[in-house]
Amino acid sequence: MSKIGFIGLGIMGKPMSKNLLKAGYELVVYDIIKEPVEEVVAAGAEAAGSPREVAERCDKIITMLPNSPHVKEVALGKNGIIEGARPGAILIDMSSIDPMVSREVAAELGKKGVRMLDAPVSGGEPKAIDGTLSIMVGGRQEDFDACYNILKAMGASVVRVGDIGAGNVTKLANQIIVALNIAAMSEALVLATKAGVDPELVYQAIRGGLAGSTVLDAKAPLVMAGQFKPGFRINLHIKDLANALAASHQVGVPLPLTSVTMEILQALKVDGLGDADHGAIIRFYEKLAQIEVRKKG
Numbered sequence: 001m002s003k004i005g006f007i008g009l010g011i012m013g014k015p016m017s018k019n020l021l022k023a024g025y026e027l028v029v030y031d032i033i034k035e036p037v038e039e040v041v042a043a044g045a046e047a048a049g050s051p052r053e054v055a056e057r058c059d060k061i062i063t064m065l066p067n068s069p070h071v072k073e074v075a076l077g078k079n080g081i082i083e084g085a086r087p088g089a090i091l092i093d094m095s096s097i098d099p100m101v102s103r104e105v106a107a108e109l110g111k112k113g114v115r116m117l118d119a120p121v122s123g124g125e126p127k128a129i130d131g132t133l134s135i136m137v138g139g140r141q142e143d144f145d146a147c148y149n150i151l152k153a154m155g156a157s158v159v160r161v162g163d164i165g166a167g168n169v170t171k172l173a174n175q176i177i178v179a180l181n182i183a184a185m186s187e188a189l190v191l192a193t194k195a196g197v198d199p200e201l202v203y204q205a206i207r208g209g210l211a212g213s214t215v216l217d218a219k220a221p222l223v224m225a226g227q228f229k230p231g232f233r234i235n236l237h238i239k240d241l242a243n244a245l246a247a248s249h250q251v252g253v254p255l256p257l258t259s260v261t262m263e264i265l266q267a268l269k270v271d272g273l274g275d276a277d278h279g280a281i282i283r284f285y286e287k288l289a290q291i292e293v294r295k296k297g
Helices: 013-022 034-042 051-057 068-076 099-110 124-130 141-152 166-194 199-206 214-224 234-251 256-270 278-289
Strands: 004-007 027-030 060-063 090-093 115-118 133-138 155-162
Touching (some): 004 013, 013 034, 027 034, 051 060, 068 090, 090 099, 090 141, 099 115, 099 166, 133 141, 133 166, 155 166, 166 199, 166 214, 166 234, 166 256, 166 278, 199 214, 214 278, 234 278, 256 278
Parallel strands (some): 060 090
Antiparallel strands (some): 115 133
16 A cells, blocks of 8 residues: 655644544655644654655645645645656645636646646534545546545545536535525524524424525524534635635626625624634624524523
8 A cells, every 4th residue: 555645734634644544544744833743643654844755755645734825835836746746646635725726736737747636525623533524526537536545534425526626616615505504594593583582492493494404403503502612613714705706706606695794704703703613603693683692591
């Protein structure tokens, strides 16, 4: 079994890399912060001194980085993957970035004979830890097939959704639907509460009908408990919606509801809630209506 490179050992990358080790893969890892590297090395990985060195030692390289500029720098910059990768190597970028950047990076790597998949994930830190992420993949079928077992060691669902960039388009579509669902839920529950109706009873009454959703079931109980500890931070959702808007403008698709929700998130960030869970979207509406939505008793 050839070694796999893993670059980016943050909140998501560190547990994902550990799941690869548990599955029996040999890893070569790199991060600009030493502590997570030392932790993953203690679990059985080898350390490298740069993305270039990772690529020199591995034919499959995974990146899990914050945003588009970081992926471009690690893949194409000085001491980057492109300087060390051999023809036929595959970069699996699992970051959530602008799909147009995925295509740009893939085109540059392709000039050196290096292949690429964009494979962003959904499920957050808990599912990264237990290896049950949903992974949406863009790239050629043969490259997907070659990496499927690696991805399956980190996810419960691994689906190829199209060619390069399609993974991140799918992730952005997911993030739009989640953000707008939370905003709709917030409007509705603030209205109910201000009108004197118990929001918990409203939730129980509507959850089995057409307004019911996974988002409603995940967020309504937390909101009514006043629980805004981050599962997914507002700052990260701002990043994703910024990428969605950038991509939409490039392909000529107006996103009016996404734009409004983005401004709500920006207002919450200004209020100091950037590191709160995105369920805190309701705090925007609570402030406007001068009322809190909480479960009685």
